[in-house]
Amino acid sequence: MEDTAAPQPSDINNPDGNDSRVPGAEEHPAGRSISTYARPALIAGAVIAVVCIGLLIVIFALDSFNAAAYSVTGKSVNDATEEARDIRELYSGVRAGGITGLVISGVVAVAAAVVLYLNRGSAAGRAEDDGDDYDLDDLRGE
Template sequence: MEDNATPQPSESNNSNGNDPDPVRAAERGSRRSPVAYARPALIAGAAIAVVCIALLIIIFALDSFNAAAYSVTGKSVNDATDEARDIRELYTGARIGGIIALVVSGVVAIAAAVVLYLKRGTAPVDEDDDGEDYDLDDLTGR
C-alpha cells in the first residue's frame, strides 16, 4: 500500500463507523471562498458605478438644457411658480436613484477589492499545471 496523507476508506474519522451527517457534508462541500464571489462583485460594482456616473452626467445635461430653454423666455427656474417647480423637480427621482445606486455599487466594489487584496496569493495550486506555457502552434497542432 502506498504511504500518503489521505485517509483510506477504512480509516474513518468516526469512532462508531457511521456515515457522517449528510447535511453537514453538503454544507462543507457547497461552501465557496469569498474570493469566488468577490471577483464578480468587483466587476459588477464597477460596471454599475460607471453606468450610474454616465446617467448622472446625462441628467445634469438635460436639467441644464431645460433650465436654459425655460430662461429664454425671460423666466427663471428659481421662480415660485408651479411650472418652474416642475422643471426643477423633473429629474429628482432619477437623480436620487442614480446616486443611491452609485453609492451601493461603489461600496460593493470597494468591499470586493478589499477581499481580493487580503486574499491575494492564496489561490490553490493547480495540480495539472506543470509550469509549461502553450502558444498558438501547440494548441492548433502545427
Template sequence: MEDTAAPQPSDTNDPDGNEPPATGAEEHTGGRSISTYARPALIAGVVIAVICAGLLIVIFALDSFNAAAYSVTGKSVNDATDEARDIRDLYSGVRAGGITGLVISGVVAVAAAVVLYLNRGSAAGRTGDDGEDYDLDDLRGE
C-alpha cells in the same frame, strides 16, 4: 524532452499507491468562499458605477437645457411658481436613483477590491495546477 519509464520522485513517495493526504486548500473546496464572488462583484460594481455616472451627467445636461429654455422667456427656474417647481423636480427621482446606484455600486466595488487584495496570495493554491508543463515538442507529438 525525453520520456522515460523510470519512476518519478512523486511515484516513489508512497509505494502502496495511496493518494497523498489532502492539504487545507483541497479540503475547503466543498463550499465557495467570498473571494470566489469578489472578481465578478468588482466588475459589476465598476460597470454599474460608470453607467450611473453617465446617467447623472445626462440628467445634469437635461436639467441645464430645461432651465435655459425656461429662462428664455424671462422667467427663472428658482421662482416659486408651480411651473418652475415642476421643472426643478422633473428629474429628481432619476437623480436620486442614480446617486443611490452610484453609492451602492461603489461600495460593492471597493469591498470586492479589498477582498481580492487580502486574498491575493492564496489564489495560487486553488488553481488546480498539477505542476506538469507542456512545451512545443509535446504538442507536436515528438
C-alpha cells in the same frame, strides 16, 4: 451501467482503488469562499457605477437644457412659481436613484477589490499542476 474498457472517472482519480473518498473532493471544497464572488462583484460594481455616472451626466444635461429653455422667456427656474418648481423637480427621482446606485455599486466594487487584494496570494493551485510552462514550440511538438 455498461462495462467499458475506457477508464471511469473514479479510476482516474483513484488508480489503486483502495481509497473510499469521493472522487475530486479535495479539488472542490464544500463551501465557496467570499473571494470566489469578489471578481464578478468587482466587475458588476464597476459597470453599474459607470452606467450611473453616465445617467447622472445625461440628467445634468437635460436639467440644464430645461432651465435654459425655460429662461428664454425671461423667467427663472429659481422663481417661487409652481411651473419653476415642477421644472426643478422633474428629474429628482432619477437623480436620487442614480446617486443611490452609484454609491451602492461603488461600495460593492471597493469591498470586492479589498477582498481580492487581501486574498491575492492564497489561490490554491491544482494538485496535478507541476509548474511547467509550455510555449508554442512545445505545443507544436518541436
